[in-house]
Amino acid sequence: MERLEYLNVIAELWTSLPEKFRRPGTSEHSQNQKRGRPVDSFLEGPVYVPTIALLFVTDIPYGRIFSVDPITTEWSLVVEYDGEPNGMVWNPISRTIVIADFKQGILSLDPETKQFETLASRYHGERFKGPNNLVVSDDGTIFFTDQGMTGLHDPTGRVYRLHPDGKLDHILTNGPSPNGLVLSRDRSVLFIAMTRDNSVWHVPFYADGSVQRVGRFSSYFGIGGPAGMALDLEGNIFVAHSTLGTIFVHRANGELMAKIQSPQGTGTTNLTWAGEGSNVLYIVESETGSLLRLDWHCAGCL
Numbered sequence: 001m002e003r004l005e006y007l008n009v010i011a012e013l014w015t016s017l018p019e020k021f022r023r024p025g026t027s028e029h030s031q032n033q034k035r036g037r038p039v040d041s042f043l044e045g046p047v048y049v050p051t052i053a054l055l056f057v058t059d060i061p062y063g064r065i066f067s068v069d070p071i072t073t074e075w076s077l078v079v080e081y082d083g084e085p086n087g088m089v090w091n092p093i094s095r096t097i098v099i100a101d102f103k104q105g106i107l108s109l110d111p112e113t114k115q116f117e118t119l120a121s122r123y124h125g126e127r128f129k130g131p132n133n134l135v136v137s138d139d140g141t142i143f144f145t146d147q148g149m150t151g152l153h154d155p156t157g158r159v160y161r162l163h164p165d166g167k168l169d170h171i172l173t174n175g176p177s178p179n180g181l182v183l184s185r186d187r188s189v190l191f192i193a194m195t196r197d198n199s200v201w202h203v204p205f206y207a208d209g210s211v212q213r214v215g216r217f218s219s220y221f222g223i224g225g226p227a228g229m230a231l232d233l234e235g236n237i238f239v240a241h242s243t244l245g246t247i248f249v250h251r252a253n254g255e256l257m258a259k260i261q262s263p264q265g266t267g268t269t270n271l272t273w274a275g276e277g278s279n280v281l282y283i284v285e286s287e288t289g290s291l292l293r294l295d296w297h298c299a300g301c302l
Contacts, residue, residue: 012293023062044058044284046088048274084101143160147175198225227240232300247260267288268283279298
């Protein structure tokens with residue numbers, strides 16, 4: 001049998017957070033998440049908003065959301081608030097950006113009026129551990145991870161499903177640091193990055209939406225683990241590894257088909273699609289406060 005070789009490519013540095021926006025120092029986030037290490041920013045959650053043709057990213061430790069013009073690479077501060085915004089996704093139904101905020105819960109932001117709305121902050125009266133990332137289905141259902149400070153020592157991270165009518169239910173309650181997630185194109189499977197398990201879990205659904213038999217889709221190595229994820233129209237799954245500076249690209253059956261590497265750092269944490277044909281992959285390099293880009297051979301799923 002012929003051995004299939006995977007593609008190994010290097011993304012290009014596209015733009016970096018301007019010095020005027022960097023804040024050397026510590027924050028509540030850096031004290032808890034970075035063991036007190038000073039950080040001038042920690043970018044995350046890239047999302048493209050087609051209605052105004054801008055790319056948005058979060059800065060977790062300082063509660064900021066920035067926009068970046070894909071043509072001029074100009075950065076603008078959109079909003080600063082008392083939160084720790086992490087993952088973001090565009091909801092075309094409500095025409096808002098939905099934010100997984102570690103401190104505040106699941107929020108909705110109108111990118112033009114800059115008005116916030118809280119969509120969920122509790123489950124049966126209990127505060128979330130700390131939401132991390134999310135994905136929106138084509139019917140407006142929001143799936144999000146509630147990571148908190150969980151890990152192999154405390155595998156109690158949760159994954160929720162927020163229905164358009166406001167109903168909130170559990171999908172998983174035993175996750176060791178659930179992070180990024182994507183839905184298969186037919187919406188029958190949810191893929192979840194379990195950072196401290198250094199793996200991606202495969203979560204299939206029955207027709208009624210209940211969970212079938214959960215397994216591991218892929219496994220990795222290193223001190224950190226997989227973080228943000230993306231999907232293309234071929235069904236290939238993109239997994240950003242938080243400490244290897246690599247995006248692992250898997251076919252739908254789990255086979256590794258490509259590695260996309262950072263040209264400068266190790267903290268590749270999240271990614272999204274943009275461009276005229278939705279085939280440009282934008283990657284956040286959190287440790288350096290940079291955005292990378294790569295032209296892909298097919299369009300991505302937005």
